[in-house]
Amino acid sequence: MDLDNYSNIKSPIHSWDARWKCITFFGYILISAFVNNFYNLIVIAAASTLLVFFAGLPIRKVLKSLKPLFILLLFMVPVISLTPTGDAIFSYGVIKVYRDGLITAGIISVRAFSIVLATIVLFGSTRINIIIKALEFFKIPPVISTIFLFTYRYIFLYIENLNKLLTSAKLRGYRLLRGIRHIRNTVSILVSLLIRSYEQSERVYYAMRLRGFSGSFRSIGSFSFKWPDIVKTGIFVILFTVIIWIELL
Amino acid sequence: MHISDGILDPKICIGGYVLAACLVGIALKKVKQEDITKVSVVGAAFFVSSLIHFKVGFSSVHLTLIGLVGIVLGVHSSLAIITGLFFQAVMFNHGGLSTLGVNSVLFSVPALIVYGIFDMVFKRIMNHTVLGVIAGILAGGAVLLAILCVMFILYFSGEELRGFAYLFSISNGVLALVEGIVTAIAIMQILNVKPQMLQSYRQQVK
Numbered sequence: 001m002d003l004d005n006y007s008n009i010k011s012p013i014h015s016w017d018a019r020w021k022c023i024t025f026f027g028y029i030l031i032s033a034f035v036n037n038f039y040n041l042i043v044i045a046a047a048s049t050l051l052v053f054f055a056g057l058p059i060r061k062v063l064k065s066l067k068p069l070f071i072l073l074l075f076m077v078p079v080i081s082l083t084p085t086g087d088a089i090f091s092y093g094v095i096k097v098y099r100d101g102l103i104t105a106g107i108i109s110v111r112a113f114s115i116v117l118a119t120i121v122l123f124g125s126t127r128i129n130i131i132i133k134a135l136e137f138f139k140i141p142p143v144i145s146t147i148f149l150f151t152y153r154y155i156f157l158y159i160e161n162l163n164k165l166l167t168s169a170k171l172r173g174y175r176l177l178r179g180i181r182h183i184r185n186t187v188s189i190l191v192s193l194l195i196r197s198y199e200q201s202e203r204v205y206y207a208m209r210l211r212g213f214s215g216s217f218r219s220i221g222s223f224s225f226k227w228p229d230i231v232k233t234g235i236f237v238i239l240f241t242v243i244i245w246i247e248l249l
Numbered sequence: 250m251h252i253s254d255g256i257l258d259p260k261i262c263i264g265g266y267v268l269a270a271c272l273v274g275i276a277l278k279k280v281k282q283e284d285i286t287k288v289s290v291v292g293a294a295f296f297v298s299s300l301i302h303f304k305v306g307f308s309s310v311h312l313t314l315i316g317l318v319g320i321v322l323g324v325h326s327s328l329a330i331i332t333g334l335f336f337q338a339v340m341f342n343h344g345g346l347s348t349l350g351v352n353s354v355l356f357s358v359p360a361l362i363v364y365g366i367f368d369m370v371f372k373r374i375m376n377h378t379v380l381g382v383i384a385g386i387l388a389g390g391a392v393l394l395a396i397l398c399v400m401f402i403l404y405f406s407g408e409e410l411r412g413f414a415y416l417f418s419i420s421n422g423v424l425a426l427v428e429g430i431v432t433a434i435a436i437m438q439i440l441n442v443k444p445q446m447l448q449s450y451r452q453q454v455k
Contacts, residue, residue, distance in 0.1 A: 026346070029254075029346050029347050030259065030262070030263075030347060032255075032347070033254065033255065033257070033259045033262055033347040034259040065342060066342070068341060068342045068343060069253065069342055072253055076413055079412050079413045079416055080409050080410065080412065080413055082412065083408075083409050083410075083411060083412035083413070085408045085409050098409075100408070100409055101409045104407060104409040104410070105409075107255075108255045108256055109255070110255075111254065111255030112253055112254045112255030112256070112345070113255075114255075115254035115255055115345060115346065115347055116254055116342050116345065119254075119338065119339060119342070119345070119346050120342075123339045123340075141277055143277060143280060143285065143328075144273070144277070144328070144332075146285055147285055147288050147289050147292065147328055147329075147332055148332055148335070150285065150286060150289030151289045151292040151293050151296070151329075151332045151333070151336065152336065153289075154289050154290055154292075154293035155293045155296050155297065155336060157293075158290075158293045158294065158296075158297045159297060159300075162297060183427070183430055183431065183434070184434055186301075187430075187431050187434040187435055187438070188434070188438065190294075190298075190301070190431075190435070191434075191435045191438045191439060191442075193294075194290075194291075194294050194435075194439075194446075195439070195442055195443050195446065197290045197293070197294070198287065198290055198291075198443070198446055199443075200290075201286035201287055201289065201290040202286070202287075204286055205283055205285070205286040213282075214282075215282045215285070
């Protein structure tokens, strides 16, 4: 939940110009999704791990962020390995582990691990408003960037209000989120929150119109591109070339 | 319900982004300045819904609210869905940035279908309970459609993923039922308290 908490650390990744960092990381994520070769899998796993260390993000926080992925892989890897395809490499009674399944599970795990780490580093090292501003530089429509900024703000308001409503309902003796039998109480709270937020959004819009809102936010901040940014982007361009070259071989 | 990073072939990921761009493009043509805050609020609700878990038997399911988003926002729903999915990917690593396009299409298309059918029904039926039940059935159907599409993509992504595709659809099947009940109750309450929230109502008033 704390996306912007680590954006003030001093590191080579944090000081990277946001525009070039975004385009490089998005490229890296797409290229990582394309990797199938064993050597390339080692390269992307090592590169993503190094990115975490260079960014200086707290390891405990990174591991916590990886928890959903670990849970998914814990469920997915055995299922894929046990799906009958090709030769069985291990069997115990009716349970058989298949080689092709195990290889596919390994490839998926390394790719997912590398992409998620890169995502954590990108959004852990740059404030979300700076990333959205950088995306505006690449001509994403201002309506989308405004919706992204508003949604980011509303998420925290929504969670805060939801927690307040859930606490007050529990204090009044309502049993919530306890299964299908209590679904009506829970939905009533969610709907009242949605209606309240919706009405609030209308008031916010009228207030913004009065202050001269014209559909997009203006900012006086500007990006600066220095020679270390060229070096960092250059290293990744070389990495991309090597990965694609190995993959084509 | 989301497809995670690393599972899909890059061609499918890129195809997903192209289709998502088309859906967002259509929504952008129709969106007005006053809709921005509404889309953002519903996008935030869509995001938060993934944090709400209902205990069903020994397991638990988390909501998606695809049907509700479709009925409330209409053609703009793809904007709220892609925004919600983006923040789910970067804040909780649910889904992923490489599969953001595919996930957006898988959620937006059922949401738009729900809106299309609900809009037709809304012009003919006035009873709030009946409308709520229809919305619930449509929302449940939308989740089933999304599950089937995910299963289809996983099934044809490789022979090794077929077992996972079956298990995914079975484990998420109960979500359609929960989602249907939640949407039915929600639409009945919205119709009673603030029908202006529904896209079909706003269009009828115009």
